[in-house]
Each structure stands twice: as C-alpha cells, then as structure tokens.
Amino acid sequence: MDFDHSDKVKALVAKLEAFMDANVYPIEHEIEGWNADPANRWQPWPGIEVMKEKARAEGLWNLFLPHEYGEFSPGLTNLEYAPLAEIMGRVPTSPEFFNCSAPDTGNMEVLAKFGTPEQQERWLKPLLAGEIRSVYMMTEPMVASSDATNISTTIVRDGDDYVINGVKWWISGIMDPRAKLLILMGKSNPEAPRHAQHSTIIIPRDTPGVSIVRTMRVFNNWHSPGGEAEVRLENVRVPASNLILGEGRGFEIAQGRLGPGRIHHCMRSIGQAQRALEVMCRRVENRVAFGKKLSEQSSIRRDVARSFCEIEQARLLTLKAADAMDKYGNKVAADLIAAIKIVAPRMAQTVTDRAIQVHGGAGVCDDTPVADAFLINRYLRIADGPDEVHMNQLGRLKIRQYNLQ
Structure with missing residues (x-):
C-alpha cells in the first residue's frame, strides 16, 4: 500500500x-x-x-x-x-x-x-444533486436485528404491487422534511433458504400507511432535524417496479451497502479522535493546577502519548481496509472492515474520554467538541452492527481461515 x-x-x-x-x-x-x-x-x-x-x-x-x-x-x-x-x-x-x-x-x-x-x-x-434526503429502514423493535435473518416486516406481492406491513425503529433521518425516499429491508419469502428470504424495496415517504409511532432520543438528544423514530408500515402499497434487484436479494444489497458505510463511520471517528487529541493538548498546555501546567504532569503526558498511538493504529487499519476494498472488493475485505468497525469507535470513545477528563467540567458541556464526539462513538458501537456481532463473525472467519492453511 x-x-x-x-x-x-x-x-x-x-x-x-x-x-x-x-x-x-x-x-x-x-x-x-x-x-x-x-x-x-x-x-x-x-x-x-x-x-x-x-x-x-x-x-x-x-x-x-x-x-x-x-x-x-x-x-x-x-x-x-x-x-x-x-x-x-x-x-x-x-x-x-x-x-x-x-x-x-x-x-x-x-x-x-x-x-x-x-x-x-x-x-x-x-x-x-442534494435536492432530497433519504432513509434506510432495517432495524425492528421486536427482534434482535443484529441478526438480520430475524427481520420480520413483510413484503408481499399483490398483482402489480407489493404490500408492506411491519414496525421499524431507530430509523434515522425520517423526521427531516427533505426525506422523500425510504429504502426498506423486509421478508418477502419465508419459505426460501435463510439468506434468500429478504428483499429491499423503495417506498416514497408520502405513501399512505407510513406513520410515525414515536420519535426517539439518543442520550437525550433529538438529533434534529433528521431524528430517529419508530415507524409503522400498515398495508403500504408500492409498484412492483420499486423492488431493488429482485426478490430474495436483500442480504446481497445490505452487505453491499453496509461495508462502505461502516468504514465511512470509522474514517469520521478518527477525525473526531484526532480533533479531541488536539483540543486536549492545547488544554493541558494552558491550564495550571497545583502550581504547574497540566502538560507537566507525567500521567497527562502518558494519556496524550497513548491517544496518539491509538489514533495512528486505527488510522492505519482504516487505510489498509480501504485499500483492500479497492483492490479485492468488499467481500474479500470483510475481515478488515469488521476489524476497523470494532477498533475505531472504541478508540475514539477512549480518546475523547481522556480529553473530557482533562477539561473537567468544561469537558461535559458544549464549549468543546469532545463531549459530543464521545457520545457519537458510544452509539456507533451499536450502529451498523454491535461490537459483539463483528467480533463473533471476525473470530469465526479467522478460525476457518487458519484451519484451511
């Protein structure tokens, strides 16, 4: 590379x-x-x-x-x-x-x-063109959606249409008035093999039967203007031509979508951690406690050094994963994508936590960007698949790989 x-x-x-x-x-x-x-x-x-x-x-x-x-x-x-x-x-x-x-x-x-x-x-x-915004609808409240085979919202063919019924939640961006497009993953054929039961379909936002059950806060934040919400789909009817790629192709589409999305989150997490480190370094150089600058405390210097090392490690892993995606495709790079999704948000959460600590009370308000970055990276450890799922899949993949050598 x-x-x-x-x-x-x-x-x-x-x-x-x-x-x-x-x-x-x-x-x-x-x-x-x-x-x-x-x-x-x-x-x-x-x-x-x-x-x-x-x-x-x-x-x-x-x-x-x-x-x-x-x-x-x-x-x-x-x-x-x-x-x-x-x-x-x-x-x-x-x-x-x-x-x-x-x-x-x-x-x-x-x-x-x-x-x-x-x-x-x-x-x-x-x-x-940036003229509209969109929504992705996958997660459901009644099943463990980290195992996407559990997704139960139904997509049923009816003549020239499909009819969708179900409930989704943690649907980001749906409260934004510019959101005109919903892309939904649901079950179209429960009798098919496990990973061929689901499909992906386009639903215009104003389609009858799409309703907001409730808006949801993340760490007490509404995340306006897009927000998150629980959404009910009740006899939502759309033309059959709105199906993407074909019946039973939902997992193929989801994996094609989530690989780049996961690494993009990690790239942004590294930016947040890098900024937190810079803010931290300026703070400790300009703050005096007990007669000397915080930057002169050995424990503070160790925290700065650890943070630098951790950011660089995550940055290098992100670049390696991106390079593998470019050279070999998302499927071949799946192990590196999983690895960086595990590593980057945890790293950013750790680094921003250190930055919060050296700021004292200022670290938990909005005077600096570190509190917001800490919260973002905490929920990123759940978004696009929780840490445990990525570690389980990565561990299984490596065990299989090393036993075939």
Whole structure:
C-alpha cells in the first residue's frame, strides 16, 4: 500500500481543510444551537443550502462515491476518500455540506450499484444533486436485528404491487422534511433458504400507511432535524417496479451497502479522535493546577502519548481496509472492515474520554467538541452492527481461515 497521497488527493485535502477553516468551524456552534432549539425541531438549519452550494462550487461534492460507479462518481477510491472523510468527521454536522452524510451515502451506493435506470432517474439523481434526503429502514423493535435473518416486516406481492406491513425503529433521518425516499429491508419469502428470504424495496415517504409511532432520543438528544423514530408500515402499497434487484436479494444489497458505510463511520471517528487529541493538548498546555501546567504532569503526558498511538493504529487499519476494498472488493475485505468497525469507535470513545477528563467540567458541556464526539462513538458501537456481532463473525472467519492453511 502506498502511504503517500496522490497529487489529486493532496489538492482535495488542502481545499477541504481551507473550506472547513473558512466556512465550517466558524458556524459550528450556530448549527448546534439551531438544532438544539425546540422551536426549530425537525427543521434544517437555514444556511444549509448556501453551504452546500459553496462546497459544490469548490468541487467538494459526492466525494464518497467509489470510482467504479462511473458517471455518478468523482473518481476517488475508498483509500483516497479516507483522509477527506476524516476531515469532515471533525465536525459531525459537516458531511451534509458535501453531500457525504449517512444514510444518504449508503442509499446512493445501493441505487448506483443495483438500481434500475428508472430508479436511478427518479431517486439517485436528486440525491446526488442534494435536492432530497433519504432513509434506510432495517432495524425492528421486536427482534434482535443484529441478526438480520430475524427481520420480520413483510413484503408481499399483490398483482402489480407489493404490500408492506411491519414496525421499524431507530430509523434515522425520517423526521427531516427533505426525506422523500425510504429504502426498506423486509421478508418477502419465508419459505426460501435463510439468506434468500429478504428483499429491499423503495417506498416514497408520502405513501399512505407510513406513520410515525414515536420519535426517539439518543442520550437525550433529538438529533434534529433528521431524528430517529419508530415507524409503522400498515398495508403500504408500492409498484412492483420499486423492488431493488429482485426478490430474495436483500442480504446481497445490505452487505453491499453496509461495508462502505461502516468504514465511512470509522474514517469520521478518527477525525473526531484526532480533533479531541488536539483540543486536549492545547488544554493541558494552558491550564495550571497545583502550581504547574497540566502538560507537566507525567500521567497527562502518558494519556496524550497513548491517544496518539491509538489514533495512528486505527488510522492505519482504516487505510489498509480501504485499500483492500479497492483492490479485492468488499467481500474479500470483510475481515478488515469488521476489524476497523470494532477498533475505531472504541478508540475514539477512549480518546475523547481522556480529553473530557482533562477539561473537567468544561469537558461535559458544549464549549468543546469532545463531549459530543464521545457520545457519537458510544452509539456507533451499536450502529451498523454491535461490537459483539463483528467480533463473533471476525473470530469465526479467522478460525476457518487458519484451519484451511
């Protein structure tokens, strides 16, 4: 693996860092304040479209979409995207400015890779243009959805339509008024082999029968404007042409979607951890307790050193996984994707916890970015599959591999 970025990536990194300095860091607290105000709940920050236009004009747009998607892609590999995602991750609200935020990124990849020309025309193009937002519906409240074979929402053929019934929860982004597209995974054939029972289907947000049971808070945060919610689907009817790829292909689609999504989360986690380390170092150099600077305390220096080592280790593993995805495909790189999904959020949670500690009371408020980053990485250890599932699958894979040698 070549550790030197290409001239193309170096130019994008410089442009993105300049954009963040000029446009994003100065308004970070303004956006957080808007999103936290109950009067603005489920309404996007008013400056978002202006910010998106600025990013698009700079060529900082849709950078996430892998190079193999031709006309839809800016031509970057996963490895080339990694440093860019890390920079965006430093401010959790910023990926949307560049049309690089979840769940839209994963949904765009699904449509680009598996969608019909008609599905791409209706849904992918407005997503790529940043004109609408989207939702992915997989997790359910009544079953352990970390084992996706448990998913029980039904997708039943009825003439020229499919009818969907079930309940989903922790559905991110569905409260955003710009969310026009729902992509749902459900059971279409309970008699088929275990991993051929499920399908993936497109549901327009305004389809009759889609209703919000309740909105849900994460660590007491509404995550406005997108939010999370429990959603009921009651006799939701959509044309058969809304099925993606075909009946029984749900697991194939989900794995194609979740691999890149998982590593994108890890790239952003590294950006949050790196920023926390930088904030921590500035704090300890400028804070005096018991007659000397915190930076002169050996325990503080050890925490800084450990944090640096842990970030670098996770960054290298992320780059190795991205490189393997580019060279050999997501399936071959599954072990490295699982490994970094285990490592990166835990690392970021540990580093941000140290940064919180050296800030004392300031560390748990919004005066710095570290408290928010800590919480984000705690729930990332559940999102896109809990740690235990990834460790179980990775352990099984390695045992099989080493016994075949």
